[in-house]
Amino acid sequence: MPQRYSLAAIILHWAIAALLAFQIAVGWALEHLGARGFALFQLHKSVGMTVLALTLARIAVRYWKPRPAKLEGGWQGALASAVHVGLYAFMLGAPLTGWALVSTAKVKVPTLIFGVLPLPHLPLPAGTHAVSEGAHGLLAWIGIALVLLHVAGALRHHLLIRDGLIWRMVPGRSMALLIALPALILGGFVAGRAILPAPQAAPTATPTVEEPENAVEPGNLAEAANAAAPAENAAANATQAVTEAPVAPPPAWAVQPGGRIGFAVGNDGETISGSFARWTAAIVMDPNHPDSADIRVTIDMASASVGDAYKDGMLPGDEFLGVAAHPTATFIAKGAEATGPNAYRTRGTLTLKGVSKPQTIRFSLSGKDATRTVSGSATIARAAFDVGNGDSSGGLTPQVALTFNFKAMRKD
Ligand code: HEM
Numbered sequence: 001m002p003q004r005y006s007l008a009a010i011i012l013h014w015a016i017a018a019l020l021a022f023q024i025a026v027g028w029a030l031e032h033l034g035a036r037g038f039a040l041f042q043l044h045k046s047v048g049m050t051v052l053a054l055t056l057a058r059i060a061v062r063y064w065k066p067r068p069a070k071l072e073g074g075w076q077g078a079l080a081s082a083v084h085v086g087l088y089a090f091m092l093g094a095p096l097t098g099w100a101l102v103s104t105a106k107v108k109v110p111t112l113i114f115g116v117l118p119l120p121h122l123p124l125p126a127g128t129h130a131v132s133e134g135a136h137g138l139l140a141w142i143g144i145a146l147v148l149l150h151v152a153g154a155l156r157h158h159l160l161i162r163d164g165l166i167w168r169m170v171p172g173r174s175m176a177l178l179i180a181l182p183a184l185i186l187g188g189f190v191a192g193r194a195i196l197p198a199p200q201a202a203p204t205a206t207p208t209v210e211e212p213e214n215a216v217e218p219g220n221l222a223e224a225a226n227a228a229a230p231a232e233n234a235a236a237n238a239t240q241a242v243t244e245a246p247v248a249p250p251p252a253w254a255v256q257p258g259g260r261i262g263f264a265v266g267n268d269g270e271t272i273s274g275s276f277a278r279w280t281a282a283i284v285m286d287p288n289h290p291d292s293a294d295i296r297v298t299i300d301m302a303s304a305s306v307g308d309a310y311k312d313g314m315l316p317g318d319e320f321l322g323v324a325a326h327p328t329a330t331f332i333a334k335g336a337e338a339t340g341p342n343a344y345r346t347r348g349t350l351t352l353k354g355v356s357k358p359q360t361i362r363f364s365l366s367g368k369d370a371t372r373t374v375s376g377s378a379t380i381a382r383a384a385f386d387v388g389n390g391d392s393s394g395g396l397t398p399q400v401a402l403t404f405n406f407k408a409m410r411k412d
Pocket residue numbers: 020023024026027028029030031041044045046047048049051052094095096097098099101102111133136137140309310
Protein backbone atom coordinates (compact mmCIF):
# COMPACT_ATOMS: atom_id res chain seq x y z
CA MET A 1 0.00 0.00 0.00
CA PRO A 2 1.37 3.42 -0.90
CA GLN A 3 1.93 6.03 1.79
CA ARG A 4 0.10 8.70 -0.11
CA TYR A 5 -2.21 9.31 -3.06
CA SER A 6 -0.62 9.17 -6.50
CA LEU A 7 0.67 12.46 -7.89
CA ALA A 8 -2.11 12.37 -10.53
CA ALA A 9 -4.76 11.98 -7.80
CA ILE A 10 -3.20 14.80 -5.75
CA ILE A 11 -3.00 17.23 -8.65
CA LEU A 12 -6.60 16.46 -9.63
CA HIS A 13 -7.80 16.80 -6.00
CA TRP A 14 -6.48 20.36 -5.64
CA ALA A 15 -7.13 21.52 -9.20
CA ILE A 16 -10.77 20.41 -9.06
CA ALA A 17 -11.20 21.98 -5.61
CA ALA A 18 -9.88 25.36 -6.83
CA LEU A 19 -12.00 25.27 -10.01
CA LEU A 20 -15.14 24.45 -8.00
CA ALA A 21 -14.54 27.51 -5.80
CA PHE A 22 -14.13 29.60 -8.95
CA GLN A 23 -17.38 28.19 -10.37
CA ILE A 24 -19.36 29.04 -7.26
CA ALA A 25 -17.97 32.58 -7.15
CA VAL A 26 -18.93 33.18 -10.79
CA GLY A 27 -22.21 31.21 -10.61
CA TRP A 28 -23.63 33.31 -7.79
CA ALA A 29 -23.10 36.46 -9.84
CA LEU A 30 -24.50 35.18 -13.15
CA GLU A 31 -28.12 35.89 -12.35
CA HIS A 32 -27.51 39.58 -11.64
CA LEU A 33 -25.28 40.35 -14.58
CA GLY A 34 -27.78 40.84 -17.35
CA ALA A 35 -26.42 41.58 -20.79
CA ARG A 36 -22.93 42.14 -19.45
CA GLY A 37 -22.73 38.50 -18.38
CA PHE A 38 -22.58 36.84 -21.78
CA ALA A 39 -18.85 36.07 -21.75
CA LEU A 40 -19.02 34.96 -18.11
CA PHE A 41 -21.84 32.51 -18.87
CA GLN A 42 -19.63 31.00 -21.54
CA LEU A 43 -16.65 30.87 -19.16
CA HIS A 44 -18.73 29.33 -16.35
CA LYS A 45 -19.99 26.65 -18.72
CA SER A 46 -16.48 26.01 -20.12
CA VAL A 47 -14.83 25.68 -16.72
CA GLY A 48 -17.78 23.59 -15.52
CA MET A 49 -17.34 21.08 -18.33
CA THR A 50 -13.61 21.02 -17.55
CA VAL A 51 -14.45 20.04 -13.97
CA LEU A 52 -16.62 17.23 -15.32
CA ALA A 53 -13.75 15.94 -17.49
CA LEU A 54 -11.20 16.22 -14.65
CA THR A 55 -13.56 14.39 -12.27
CA LEU A 56 -13.99 11.53 -14.73
CA ALA A 57 -10.19 11.40 -15.05
CA ARG A 58 -9.91 11.36 -11.28
CA ILE A 59 -12.33 8.44 -10.97
CA ALA A 60 -10.29 6.60 -13.61
CA VAL A 61 -7.08 7.29 -11.67
CA ARG A 62 -8.74 5.93 -8.52
CA TYR A 63 -9.08 2.52 -10.19
CA TRP A 64 -5.77 2.64 -11.95
CA LYS A 65 -3.45 3.79 -9.12
CA PRO A 66 -3.93 2.13 -5.69
CA ARG A 67 -4.93 4.49 -2.88
CA PRO A 68 -3.39 4.41 0.60
CA ALA A 69 -5.28 2.19 3.02
CA LYS A 70 -8.02 3.72 5.16
CA LEU A 71 -6.55 4.99 8.42
CA GLU A 72 -9.68 4.84 10.50
CA GLY A 73 -12.52 2.36 10.91
CA GLY A 74 -15.67 2.73 12.98
CA TRP A 75 -18.28 5.40 12.44
CA GLN A 76 -15.65 8.07 11.82
CA GLY A 77 -14.16 6.05 8.97
CA ALA A 78 -17.62 5.40 7.58
CA LEU A 79 -18.47 9.10 7.81
CA ALA A 80 -15.25 10.05 6.00
CA SER A 81 -16.05 7.58 3.21
CA ALA A 82 -19.65 8.80 2.98
CA VAL A 83 -18.45 12.40 2.69
CA HIS A 84 -16.03 11.34 -0.08
CA VAL A 85 -18.91 9.69 -1.97
CA GLY A 86 -20.94 12.88 -1.49
CA LEU A 87 -18.05 14.99 -2.79
CA TYR A 88 -17.80 12.84 -5.92
CA ALA A 89 -21.57 13.22 -6.39
CA PHE A 90 -21.17 17.00 -6.11
CA MET A 91 -18.23 17.09 -8.54
CA LEU A 92 -20.28 15.15 -11.10
CA GLY A 93 -23.71 16.53 -10.25
CA ALA A 94 -22.89 20.25 -10.44
CA PRO A 95 -21.67 20.16 -14.05
CA LEU A 96 -24.33 17.67 -15.14
CA THR A 97 -27.22 19.73 -13.73
CA GLY A 98 -25.66 22.86 -15.29
CA TRP A 99 -25.47 21.11 -18.65
CA ALA A 100 -29.05 19.88 -18.23
CA LEU A 101 -30.44 23.31 -17.35
CA VAL A 102 -28.74 24.89 -20.35
CA SER A 103 -30.02 22.10 -22.62
CA THR A 104 -33.65 22.47 -21.51
CA ALA A 105 -33.92 26.27 -21.42
CA LYS A 106 -36.69 27.84 -23.50
CA VAL A 107 -34.16 30.06 -25.22
CA LYS A 108 -31.32 27.79 -26.30
CA VAL A 109 -27.97 29.50 -26.01
CA PRO A 110 -25.22 27.73 -27.91
CA THR A 111 -22.15 26.94 -25.79
CA LEU A 112 -18.65 27.05 -27.23
CA ILE A 113 -16.28 25.58 -24.67
CA PHE A 114 -13.43 28.09 -24.36
CA GLY A 115 -14.64 29.58 -27.64
CA VAL A 116 -13.64 26.47 -29.58
CA LEU A 117 -15.55 23.28 -28.87
CA PRO A 118 -19.33 23.30 -29.38
CA LEU A 119 -21.24 21.68 -26.49
CA PRO A 120 -24.27 19.72 -27.74
CA HIS A 121 -27.56 20.07 -25.88
CA LEU A 122 -28.59 16.98 -23.90
CA PRO A 123 -31.80 15.41 -25.27
CA LEU A 124 -33.91 16.06 -22.17
CA PRO A 125 -37.59 17.08 -21.99
CA ALA A 126 -38.14 20.84 -21.50
CA GLY A 127 -40.15 20.05 -18.35
CA THR A 128 -36.95 19.12 -16.50
CA HIS A 129 -35.57 22.66 -16.73
CA ALA A 130 -36.90 23.92 -13.41
CA VAL A 131 -35.69 20.80 -11.58
CA SER A 132 -32.18 20.97 -13.01
CA GLU A 133 -31.93 24.71 -12.34
CA GLY A 134 -33.06 24.21 -8.74
CA ALA A 135 -30.70 21.27 -8.25
CA HIS A 136 -27.79 23.21 -9.76
CA GLY A 137 -28.11 26.02 -7.23
CA LEU A 138 -28.80 23.64 -4.34
CA LEU A 139 -25.86 21.34 -5.15
CA ALA A 140 -23.46 24.25 -4.66
CA TRP A 141 -24.68 24.57 -1.07
CA ILE A 142 -24.62 20.82 -0.46
CA GLY A 143 -21.07 20.81 -1.85
CA ILE A 144 -20.02 23.63 0.47
CA ALA A 145 -21.48 21.77 3.47
CA LEU A 146 -19.67 18.54 2.50
CA VAL A 147 -16.36 20.36 2.00
CA LEU A 148 -16.71 21.94 5.47
CA LEU A 149 -17.23 18.47 6.99
CA HIS A 150 -14.34 17.12 4.92
CA VAL A 151 -11.98 19.91 5.99
CA ALA A 152 -13.08 19.50 9.63
CA GLY A 153 -12.16 15.82 9.34
CA ALA A 154 -8.77 16.63 7.82
CA LEU A 155 -8.05 19.16 10.58
CA ARG A 156 -9.14 16.68 13.25
CA HIS A 157 -6.58 14.19 11.96
CA HIS A 158 -3.91 16.83 11.65
CA LEU A 159 -4.34 18.70 14.93
CA LEU A 160 -5.99 16.22 17.30
CA ILE A 161 -5.07 12.71 16.18
CA ARG A 162 -1.77 13.82 14.64
CA ASP A 163 -1.58 10.76 12.43
CA GLY A 164 -0.13 12.61 9.46
CA LEU A 165 -3.17 11.79 7.30
CA ILE A 166 -3.14 15.20 5.63
CA TRP A 167 0.26 14.49 4.05
CA ARG A 168 -1.39 11.80 1.98
CA MET A 169 -2.88 14.57 -0.19
CA VAL A 170 0.36 16.59 -0.40
CA PRO A 171 3.19 15.60 -2.75
CA GLY A 172 6.06 15.62 -0.22
CA ARG A 173 6.34 16.77 3.39
CA SER A 174 6.61 20.44 2.57
CA MET A 175 4.97 22.95 4.86
CA ALA A 176 4.86 25.45 1.96
CA LEU A 177 2.81 23.00 -0.12
CA LEU A 178 0.56 22.21 2.82
CA ILE A 179 -0.34 25.89 2.95
CA ALA A 180 -0.25 26.61 -0.78
CA LEU A 181 -2.54 23.78 -1.91
CA PRO A 182 -5.56 24.65 0.27
CA ALA A 183 -4.85 28.33 -0.51
CA LEU A 184 -5.53 27.47 -4.17
CA ILE A 185 -9.19 27.03 -3.21
CA LEU A 186 -9.32 30.53 -1.78
CA GLY A 187 -7.46 31.75 -4.87
CA GLY A 188 -10.09 30.16 -7.12
CA PHE A 189 -12.88 31.94 -5.28
CA VAL A 190 -11.07 35.29 -5.26
CA ALA A 191 -10.28 34.96 -8.99
CA GLY A 192 -13.97 34.25 -9.67
CA ARG A 193 -15.00 37.43 -7.83
CA ALA A 194 -12.20 39.49 -9.40
CA ILE A 195 -13.26 38.88 -12.99
CA LEU A 196 -16.86 39.96 -12.38
CA PRO A 197 -17.65 43.33 -13.94
CA ALA A 198 -18.05 46.23 -11.51
CA PRO A 199 -21.63 46.75 -10.38
CA GLN A 200 -23.56 49.17 -12.56
CA ALA A 201 -23.68 52.65 -11.04
CA ALA A 202 -27.32 53.43 -11.72
CA PRO A 203 -29.88 50.74 -12.47
CA THR A 204 -32.39 53.25 -13.88
CA ALA A 205 -32.04 54.96 -17.22
CA THR A 206 -29.76 57.96 -17.00
CA PRO A 207 -29.56 59.54 -20.37
CA THR A 208 -26.80 62.06 -20.66
CA VAL A 209 -27.05 64.98 -22.97
CA GLU A 210 -24.87 65.59 -25.96
CA GLU A 211 -24.47 68.78 -27.84
CA PRO A 212 -26.04 68.49 -31.26
CA GLU A 213 -23.22 68.32 -33.75
CA ASN A 214 -24.95 70.09 -36.55
CA ALA A 215 -27.99 71.97 -35.37
CA VAL A 216 -30.01 73.25 -38.27
CA GLU A 217 -29.16 76.85 -39.01
CA PRO A 218 -32.19 79.03 -39.80
CA GLY A 219 -30.82 79.58 -43.27
CA ASN A 220 -30.81 75.83 -43.96
CA LEU A 221 -34.31 75.30 -42.70
CA ALA A 222 -36.02 75.26 -46.04
CA GLU A 223 -33.52 72.79 -47.34
CA ALA A 224 -33.93 70.53 -44.30
CA ALA A 225 -37.69 70.70 -44.61
CA ASN A 226 -37.59 69.87 -48.29
CA ALA A 227 -35.31 66.95 -47.71
CA ALA A 228 -37.49 65.41 -45.04
CA ALA A 229 -41.07 66.50 -45.61
CA PRO A 230 -43.17 64.40 -47.95
CA ALA A 231 -44.73 65.98 -51.00
CA GLU A 232 -48.23 66.36 -49.58
CA ASN A 233 -46.94 68.53 -46.75
CA ALA A 234 -44.35 70.49 -48.65
CA ALA A 235 -46.80 73.18 -49.68
CA ALA A 236 -48.15 73.63 -46.17
CA ASN A 237 -44.65 73.81 -44.78
CA ALA A 238 -43.67 76.37 -47.37
CA THR A 239 -46.63 78.60 -46.55
CA GLN A 240 -45.93 78.24 -42.85
CA ALA A 241 -42.34 79.17 -43.42
CA VAL A 242 -43.36 82.27 -45.29
CA THR A 243 -46.07 83.44 -42.88
CA GLU A 244 -44.32 82.75 -39.59
CA ALA A 245 -40.69 82.20 -40.40
CA PRO A 246 -38.80 81.53 -37.15
CA VAL A 247 -36.64 84.44 -36.20
CA ALA A 248 -34.53 82.58 -33.65
CA PRO A 249 -32.73 79.28 -34.21
CA PRO A 250 -34.88 76.34 -33.10
CA PRO A 251 -34.25 75.51 -29.45
CA ALA A 252 -32.12 72.60 -28.31
CA TRP A 253 -33.52 70.29 -25.63
CA ALA A 254 -31.77 68.47 -22.82
CA VAL A 255 -33.11 65.00 -22.06
CA GLN A 256 -33.76 64.62 -18.34
CA PRO A 257 -32.76 61.52 -16.37
CA GLY A 258 -35.47 58.94 -15.80
CA GLY A 259 -36.49 58.44 -19.42
CA ARG A 260 -36.95 55.07 -21.04
CA ILE A 261 -36.45 53.41 -24.39
CA GLY A 262 -38.21 50.08 -24.31
CA PHE A 263 -38.80 47.28 -26.78
CA ALA A 264 -41.13 44.32 -27.04
CA VAL A 265 -41.28 41.32 -29.33
CA GLY A 266 -43.57 38.31 -29.40
CA ASN A 267 -42.05 34.88 -28.81
CA ASP A 268 -44.23 31.76 -29.11
CA GLY A 269 -47.29 33.53 -27.78
CA GLU A 270 -45.58 35.34 -24.92
CA THR A 271 -44.11 38.82 -25.06
CA ILE A 272 -40.47 39.51 -24.31
CA SER A 273 -40.03 43.12 -23.30
CA GLY A 274 -37.05 45.06 -22.10
CA SER A 275 -35.24 48.34 -22.30
CA PHE A 276 -31.91 50.02 -22.91
CA ALA A 277 -30.37 51.45 -19.76
CA ARG A 278 -27.91 53.76 -21.52
CA TRP A 279 -28.65 56.11 -24.38
CA THR A 280 -28.19 59.74 -25.29
CA ALA A 281 -30.22 62.08 -27.44
CA ALA A 282 -29.36 65.44 -28.98
CA ILE A 283 -32.57 67.16 -29.96
CA VAL A 284 -33.17 70.46 -31.72
CA MET A 285 -36.77 71.29 -32.53
CA ASP A 286 -39.26 74.12 -32.46
CA PRO A 287 -42.60 72.37 -31.79
CA ASN A 288 -44.35 75.04 -33.86
CA HIS A 289 -41.99 74.42 -36.75
CA PRO A 290 -41.39 70.67 -36.71
CA ASP A 291 -39.51 70.89 -39.99
CA SER A 292 -36.74 72.48 -37.91
CA ALA A 293 -36.16 69.21 -36.04
CA ASP A 294 -32.70 67.72 -35.85
CA ILE A 295 -32.73 64.50 -33.87
CA ARG A 296 -29.86 62.24 -33.10
CA VAL A 297 -30.23 59.31 -30.69
CA THR A 298 -27.39 56.97 -29.75
CA ILE A 299 -28.14 53.76 -27.89
CA ASP A 300 -25.57 51.61 -26.08
CA MET A 301 -26.50 48.15 -27.29
CA ALA A 302 -24.72 46.42 -24.40
CA SER A 303 -27.23 48.06 -22.04
CA ALA A 304 -30.15 46.05 -23.44
CA SER A 305 -31.91 43.96 -20.84
CA VAL A 306 -35.11 41.96 -20.67
CA GLY A 307 -34.76 41.36 -16.94
CA ASP A 308 -33.86 37.69 -17.31
CA ALA A 309 -30.21 36.81 -16.87
CA TYR A 310 -30.46 33.93 -19.24
CA LYS A 311 -31.98 35.83 -22.16
CA ASP A 312 -29.84 38.86 -21.38
CA GLY A 313 -26.83 36.64 -21.82
CA MET A 314 -27.89 36.01 -25.41
CA LEU A 315 -28.81 39.56 -26.45
CA PRO A 316 -25.25 40.78 -27.15
CA GLY A 317 -24.38 37.73 -29.27
CA ASP A 318 -24.24 37.71 -33.04
CA GLU A 319 -27.67 36.13 -33.30
CA PHE A 320 -29.24 39.27 -31.83
CA LEU A 321 -27.47 42.61 -31.36
CA GLY A 322 -23.88 41.74 -32.32
CA VAL A 323 -22.60 44.13 -29.66
CA ALA A 324 -18.91 43.31 -30.08
CA ALA A 325 -18.85 44.49 -33.69
CA HIS A 326 -21.62 47.11 -33.38
CA PRO A 327 -21.66 48.57 -29.87
CA THR A 328 -24.12 51.37 -30.64
CA ALA A 329 -27.24 51.97 -32.68
CA THR A 330 -28.13 55.43 -33.93
CA PHE A 331 -31.24 57.13 -35.18
CA ILE A 332 -30.69 60.36 -37.09
CA ALA A 333 -33.51 62.45 -38.50
CA LYS A 334 -33.78 65.93 -39.87
CA GLY A 335 -37.23 67.48 -40.00
CA ALA A 336 -40.51 66.17 -38.66
CA GLU A 337 -44.09 66.72 -39.74
CA ALA A 338 -47.16 67.40 -37.66
CA THR A 339 -49.77 64.62 -37.89
CA GLY A 340 -52.22 66.10 -35.38
CA PRO A 341 -52.26 68.44 -32.39
CA ASN A 342 -48.94 67.84 -30.60
CA ALA A 343 -48.39 64.71 -32.69
CA TYR A 344 -45.50 64.29 -35.08
CA ARG A 345 -43.85 61.86 -37.40
CA THR A 346 -40.25 61.84 -38.51
CA ARG A 347 -38.48 59.75 -41.09
CA GLY A 348 -34.84 59.23 -40.39
CA THR A 349 -32.13 56.65 -40.68
CA LEU A 350 -31.74 53.86 -38.16
CA THR A 351 -28.32 52.24 -38.03
CA LEU A 352 -28.51 48.99 -36.12
CA LYS A 353 -26.01 46.13 -36.19
CA GLY A 354 -24.15 47.96 -38.95
CA VAL A 355 -27.18 48.17 -41.26
CA SER A 356 -28.65 51.61 -42.10
CA LYS A 357 -32.28 51.78 -43.23
CA PRO A 358 -34.99 54.44 -43.38
CA GLN A 359 -37.12 54.32 -40.23
CA THR A 360 -40.27 56.20 -39.28
CA ILE A 361 -40.86 57.24 -35.69
CA ARG A 362 -44.03 58.80 -34.27
CA PHE A 363 -44.09 60.91 -31.16
CA SER A 364 -46.24 63.34 -29.26
CA LEU A 365 -45.38 66.22 -26.99
CA SER A 366 -47.14 67.38 -23.88
CA GLY A 367 -46.36 70.21 -21.51
CA LYS A 368 -45.45 73.68 -22.59
CA ASP A 369 -42.76 76.30 -22.51
CA ALA A 370 -39.41 75.01 -21.36
CA THR A 371 -40.47 71.49 -20.27
CA ARG A 372 -41.97 68.85 -22.54
CA THR A 373 -42.77 65.21 -22.10
CA VAL A 374 -41.99 63.23 -25.21
CA SER A 375 -43.52 59.84 -25.85
CA GLY A 376 -43.55 57.84 -28.98
CA SER A 377 -43.08 54.58 -30.77
CA ALA A 378 -41.68 52.86 -33.82
CA THR A 379 -42.10 49.47 -35.42
CA ILE A 380 -38.85 47.89 -36.46
CA ALA A 381 -38.62 45.09 -39.00
CA ARG A 382 -35.85 43.19 -37.22
CA ALA A 383 -34.89 40.94 -40.17
CA ALA A 384 -33.77 43.99 -42.18
CA PHE A 385 -31.14 44.55 -39.50
CA ASP A 386 -30.26 40.86 -39.17
CA VAL A 387 -31.50 40.76 -35.56
CA GLY A 388 -32.67 37.28 -34.54
CA ASN A 389 -31.11 35.18 -37.27
CA GLY A 390 -30.50 31.85 -35.56
CA ASP A 391 -31.88 28.73 -33.90
CA SER A 392 -33.32 30.47 -30.85
CA SER A 393 -35.20 33.06 -32.92
CA GLY A 394 -37.73 30.74 -34.59
CA GLY A 395 -40.62 31.84 -32.38
CA LEU A 396 -39.98 35.58 -32.59
CA THR A 397 -42.45 37.87 -34.38
CA PRO A 398 -40.93 39.79 -37.32
CA GLN A 399 -41.74 43.20 -35.84
CA VAL A 400 -40.18 44.68 -32.72
CA ALA A 401 -42.23 47.42 -31.06
CA LEU A 402 -40.10 50.24 -29.75
CA THR A 403 -41.53 52.74 -27.27
CA PHE A 404 -39.95 55.70 -25.56
CA ASN A 405 -40.81 58.42 -23.15
CA PHE A 406 -38.72 61.06 -21.47
CA LYS A 407 -38.79 64.63 -20.28
CA ALA A 408 -36.85 67.33 -22.07
CA MET A 409 -35.92 70.81 -20.86
CA ARG A 410 -35.22 73.64 -23.25
CA LYS A 411 -31.61 74.76 -23.11
CA ASP A 412 -31.17 78.51 -23.03
C1 HEM B 1 -18.53 22.45 -12.17
C2 HEM B 1 -19.32 22.78 -11.39
C3 HEM B 1 -20.28 23.91 -11.36
C4 HEM B 1 -20.58 24.61 -10.26
C5 HEM B 1 -19.99 24.40 -8.85
C6 HEM B 1 -21.56 25.58 -10.60
C7 HEM B 1 -22.13 26.46 -9.72
C8 HEM B 1 -23.12 27.37 -10.02
C9 HEM B 1 -23.76 28.22 -9.08
C10 HEM B 1 -23.46 28.28 -7.58
C11 HEM B 1 -24.68 28.95 -9.75
C12 HEM B 1 -25.64 29.97 -9.17
C13 HEM B 1 -26.95 29.27 -8.92
C14 HEM B 1 -27.97 30.14 -8.24
O1 HEM B 1 -27.60 31.13 -7.62
O2 HEM B 1 -29.15 29.77 -8.35
C15 HEM B 1 -24.62 28.56 -11.13
C16 HEM B 1 -25.40 29.09 -12.13
C17 HEM B 1 -25.38 28.65 -13.43
N1 HEM B 1 -24.62 27.63 -13.95
FE1 HEM B 1 -23.26 26.55 -12.97
N2 HEM B 1 -21.86 25.48 -11.94
C18 HEM B 1 -21.08 24.45 -12.45
C19 HEM B 1 -21.09 24.00 -13.77
C20 HEM B 1 -21.93 24.46 -14.76
C21 HEM B 1 -21.99 23.94 -16.11
C22 HEM B 1 -21.16 22.78 -16.63
C23 HEM B 1 -22.93 24.67 -16.77
C24 HEM B 1 -23.42 24.54 -18.20
C25 HEM B 1 -22.91 23.81 -19.12
C26 HEM B 1 -23.47 25.65 -15.85
C27 HEM B 1 -24.43 26.59 -16.16
C28 HEM B 1 -24.93 27.50 -15.28
C29 HEM B 1 -25.93 28.49 -15.65
C30 HEM B 1 -26.55 28.68 -17.02
C31 HEM B 1 -26.21 29.21 -14.47
C32 HEM B 1 -27.22 30.33 -14.31
C33 HEM B 1 -28.46 29.61 -13.86
C34 HEM B 1 -29.65 30.41 -13.66
O3 HEM B 1 -30.00 31.19 -14.55
O4 HEM B 1 -30.25 30.21 -12.60
N3 HEM B 1 -22.83 25.49 -14.64
N4 HEM B 1 -23.66 27.59 -11.28
